[in-house]
Amino acid sequence: MSPDLPCSRVMGVSGDIKQELEGSWVSQYTTGYGKRMVAYRRLDGTLIRTEPEPDAVVEPLVKAIWDGDASLVRTLVRKPDVNLLKANQQGWIPMHEAAYYGQVDCLRAILGAQPGMLNKRTLKEQTALMLAVERGFSRCMECLLERGADPDIQNKDKETPLFKACEKENPEMVAILLNNGASVNKLCTQGWTALHETVSHNHLEIAEMLLKAGAKVNIVNQYSITPLFVAAQAGHVDILRLLLKHGADINSQAADGATALYEACKNGHEDIVKFLLSQKADANKPGKTGLLPIHIAAEKGYDGIIEMLIPATSRQRVRRSGISPIHLAVERDRDDVLEILIEAGFDVNAPLSEDRSRLYEDRRSSALYFAVINNNIEATTMLLEAGANPNLDVLSPVLVSIRMGSIEIFTKLVDHGADVNVYIPNYPTNFPATVMFAMKYLPMLKYLLDHGCDAQSCFNCSYGSSAHPPIKVTGDERRDLHYRMEEAQNTCIEFCEMISTPSISRWAGPIIDVLLDYVGNVKLCARLTEHLDSFIDWKNIKEKSEPPRTLMHLCRIRVRHQIGCKRLQKIDKLPIPPRLIKFLKYENRTEGL
Structure with missing residues (x-):
């Protein structure tokens, strides 16, 4: 029967049991041997006990339906004292029972006796047609539809029978509903349609049926998400091809500005990205945050996708975004992506925009700063060797390295010209x-x-x-x-x-x-x-x-002063005798000139 009921409302439960199970909930189910059971559960879902469903509480007509005794059902429905519209606690009438348990002969007998109840709904606003779809009983569906059941009545969750058939991935039921006039573009929960649901399950056959029946390929839900977006997000390349073949807008944007390409990059679907780019998907459409697909791919560390996006991405649009993909790669320690971006010629000294810099308390700006604060030696080395300037940030990276006690990073920064007097x-x-x-x-x-x-x-x-x-x-x-x-x-x-x-x-x-x-x-x-x-x-x-x-000490101080701070950092490359260099570097404090 119906799924969850308060135990105090389950017919046939004794007073002692009611007291024991006060406040709990039950679910009713049928075993593989056809035995109907009741499971009692606490509010947190833990099982208390199970027991057979009491036979005494079952109406004779309902029991006959459960047993599939169509002859008895035909006899009972003719009796004047049998009320076919009498509902249980969940608003279920015998018609709902017959549809739920797939007893098509019983269903015919009931509808023959009183056809006007065809579209009557349960308390959860489920029609008999919806129950038959949920349970996968196509013969019951046909019986109901032949007698004029409305195929577009939604349940409490705003789902139509067609939507539910797509959710169940049942092509036969979908065909039955479409052949009986089901609305293919009915908006269900959150504006989701049957096509959205089918695409999310990657069911190509059902998708073709819906499109031939007139499903709108560019229909959007309440977040402006199209079926194409769903396919790209889930990585379903075959169904993506089908949608594009039927005219799907490859560059449509969701409410947050994301495109199908953006979502494919976000979820690491290389085959989807490759296909979308081959179909001229725009790699330069930013989301509401201003980030491009290459940004999200760099953040996620998808180096294969990065390589595909680089030739399709405008460097001007990257600059306009106020953040380089290098920043995101370094922030997330995506060293492989960083190497690819550097080799592709992305500016290692590109600063964060003022707005993005303000998002950080330390007002960082350079990618090098991200590498240093992450204590990422490899990224720091790659950036410095690629020409990163260690003196671009308000708070110098060299100060960060000292505060962290990272000697290796600290020495690399100083050796590459970090201002030692910041x-x-x-x-x-x-x-x-x-x-x-x-x-x-x-x-x-x-x-x-x-x-x-x-x-x-x-x-x-x-x-x-x-x-x-x-x-x-x-x-x-x-x-x-x-x-x-x-x-x-x-x-x-x-x-x-x-x-x-x-x-x-x-x-x-x-x-x-x-x-x-x-x-x-x-x-x-x-x-x-x-x-x-x-x-x-x-x-x-x-x-x-x-x-x-001492005079020797004063001479050393004087010579170092004359050389200057910047040249001292490159003293090994100056045209000075090696012995003098050692002396100026304090490598031998006792040795004279």
């Missing part, structure tokens, strides 16, 4: 931000200094030997750093203030020691002196800072 625009300091970020990583700090980072500015304290203002300390490293950053928005933060942060001050001596190797005669401010005095082992560092510095 500052953070919103947080002014009187020394490079690279020094601030590298304080905890002395090898990185030394590498920066070797390549021309400004160490002199770290000793240019505005307070000098005078008393310094007190530093607010909360005991929380992040809060302390945040506080100093907030303060820096109004005043320029000093190096000695930053190094006094509790989490950093324990390394104050070694940090100052490294910096002193890259400056001439300097005078330590009161706070730096205080740090060095706080630990007896740092006494020699304080002595190192006292003038005069």
